[in-house]
Amino acid sequence: MAFSRTELLGAGLARADPSLGDGPNPKGFEPPKLDIESSIRMVEITDTGSIRTFYSTIPNLTHGQSSSPRIAARIFVVAGCENPQDRLAPWIRLNPSLWPRFLQAHFDGDEGLQRLLHRENTGIFFFNWGRLVSQDKEQYEIGKRILARKPYDIGAIGDPLLRNLDHKRYYQWPDRPYRKYSMISSSSDGTVFYHAAKECVSFYSEDTGGVFTGILLVDPIRHHRIFDITFNFWYGGVDFDEHRTQCFLNSSGQETSPNSSSYQTDRERTLLNEQPSVSYRFISTLQRYIKNPTPDNSYSLVYITLMQLVCDDITQLLEKMNSTFSTIELALHDNHILQESLPLWRAQLGCCLNISFEQSELLHHLSEGLGMLTTAPTTTSSNAYNQPLTPASNSIFKDEQDAASARLLTLSSAVDRVNRRGGGAFQALMSSMSIVGSQRAIAEAELVLKLTQLAFFFTPLGLIAAVFGMNVNEFEGKLTWSLWLAISLATSATTYALLYRVEILAGLGRVPHLVRNISIRRLSKLAVRWLGVLQSILSRMPILLILLAILSILAGFAVTTWKLAAIENISVSTKVSLAVVGLWVPAIVLLVTIYFT
Structure with missing residues (x-):
């Protein structure tokens, strides 16, 4: 696309004086907004335990109504909202006082507001956890440039856009919500980096016409928007082309969905490619726990399903963290590797300790929430009180609750062990670096001692030379090199004899014994x-x-x-x-x- 500089300024790509914002992209350099409709996938759960899914871009709570079989629950899985207040505005009639705060808590990542809403409204819960992702070196460097507020590919002083230099410009998508990620490991050749990427799911539920209705907000797949900006000096104006690449790869090192420089014409295929994997995993896992769904137990069904996804991700994350600790522990004996990798390992250990603490808090929160599943969300629009589950519906999930509780207990113990091991690895690393520093100091001290002894060797010689040099008249005609050599050797010998007198006397004391035993x-x-x-x-x-x-x-x-x-x-x-x-x-x-x- 070709733009004049005025049009480029209007697009938001050439504004000066960027200021730091809440997201990764600098404020004042916002890219043009993507014309992306929110992907909404509706999941209908019938009273027979079957699941039907529908794709939709219009939030319609009555979509897909049918009389047979009866619908026990309807869950809308929403991802990819850049303007959530506008896109999801039709749902504000659910609860005009609660719905905007729910959106704010999810899209702003306000965990304080999330905890407040969860305490006051049991039909709402939020899960924030770490998920293991991998990233190639190119995307890793792009992410570093974006976070450093230098989202361009050349090392020019200042912004190349203001200097009319051709370059590539990078942006993070989505900018809202933006979830941070921390590197916990890297491959031995430095081409693949492993991160603990923060994920968030937010669930809102109400009863609409006797049908349990839930809205599940999930994060979209993260992308890097790359603009190739070219300045046309002959004809004026600026050309720039945009393409997107995914930030992360899956565990096998391949992208989770094909790269696409533009959206496909087939909407269902487009939504399928852009749908985050959390939604697919949620729907596939949901089928395992469906036995005899009713509006009363649908809340517990969603909670346990999402909890299993969280536990799966935490388990995978702990395995990679243990691998990182093993790598560090096995390299503590090599001083060269220690000195080269110390900054990286300190950063990785710090991230691992922080993440393990956060996951421990999350598991404690999940355990408390699991114990509260004996109550269900209210069937009134106020969503402020709960009604108890019936004994029949409560017994349906007894086995699942017991299994989930046992898994949470096992996983909590594993997180505690990882946390202790990380602390021990950090202390061992610091102790090893102290030993390396002490060895370096000792080596430097020995070198200084040797240099001192070497300098001391020339001290008597310099003294004799100075004496002869100051008394040229007295020694004129009589000074020869043999005389100077004899005096220098005698002076040096006397000096070293005084310096090493203890060792010389000890050696002389052993001479009689050596003479008696000589053969x-x-x-x-x-x-x-x-x-x-x-x-x-x-x-x-x-x-x-x-x-x-x-x-x-x-x-x-x-x-x-x-x-x-x-x-x-x-x-x-x-x-x-x-x-x-x-x-x-x-x-x-x-x-x-x-x-x-």
């Missing part, structure tokens, strides 16, 4: 041992140090040969012999070194 056999063993030590040192010595030692030996023999050659009293034959020896000795030393290494 040829003992000397041969010592020689063999020291040769082995020398061989091991040479085998571990870097090649540069070996070359340096060889060059030093060659330089020493060269200097010695040159000094001897300068002596006039030595004959020519002697000088030639010394030169031959000076030539072959380094070669022999080199061959011996290569042989032993």
Whole structure:
């Protein structure tokens, strides 16, 4: 599509000074609204236990009425509302004072209001839980840019839209309701990331004409809206094309529904592709618990069905969290991996601990709600009081309630174990990093000690050089390199003798014992041992140090040969012999070194 800059400004894509909003998308840079109708799937439960489903885009509470078989309950599963107050306005006649607050609690994610409405109206409940999802690296990077308030693909300083730069622009859909997600694990190659994505379902029920009527609000599948923005400098104006990609993949690493750059013409296929998986799972799970439905037990039926979905997701989430803890625990011995992965693991452990606490609170809430299923929602429009279930309808769900209660108890214990393990893994990680830091500090201290000893070696030599340098006149004509060498060696020896006097005295004290026990056999063993030590040192010595030692030996023999050659009293034959020896000795030393290494 081609737009002028004025039209682009009107579309909301080029407004400056974005401010932070409640959702992920920056305020002031809102994309054009999608022309999407809310997907409403109506589920009719007959008194014979069968289920019939209808697709609808019009909230009509009387849709699908029939006389035979009799309808025991009608549940509307609603997803994908960008403007819920407008789309679901016809249902406001259910309860004009309660319905708007119910929508606000769901779409704004106000958990305080959700708890208040649940306490005051037993025909209403809200479930907020964590669900395990996976995400590829491309979508993960897009999500990071959106949350960082830099929803574009180039690293320009400032917004590239204001600088007329071609780029891709990203938005989260839906912006309302927006549920956060936290990374708890990642693949070893860093291409797949696993998140605990927050899900919310909200249920509202009333009696309409003797039929139990429930409205279940579920979150739609999350997408990234990607705009390819191109500036046409020759003809003016701006072109941008939009396509959508799903944020998350399923557990097998494949998308839950096909990608589509535009909506299909077949409405039923479109609604099927866009329907969130929670609604499908709800309908398929609902069939297992239908035995003899009546308007009195339909509320319990919906509650237990959704509770089973929540428990399934929490179980899968706990397995991935345990896998994360195992990965961290098995890598605590490797200092290199610890130093590289510490920021990531700290973030993952923090998310896991927070999520496990939230799931523990949710399970406690579910357990309380399960115990209150002995009462049913009122059949009056006020929805403020309850009427008890009949003994027959209450006994229908006794087995399901017992099984659900046992599962909640088992799952609560599993969450507590994961929470304790996460705390232990976090403490072990911090302790390991403390050990690594201590080892690094010790290594640095040893290095400083070695440098100090090396510097101390040159201190006497520098002192002697300074003395001779300051007294040039006194030593003029008398100072020779041999005199300087003798004085330097004597001074250095005296200095080190004073420095290591304790070790020297201890060694001298052991000399008589060594002399008494000395023998040829003992000397041969010592020689063999020291040769082995020398061989091991040479085998571990870097090649540069070996070359340096060889060059030093060659330089020493060269200097010695040159000094001897300068002596006039030595004959020519002697000088030639010394030169031959000076030539072959380094070669022999080199061959011996290569042989032993």
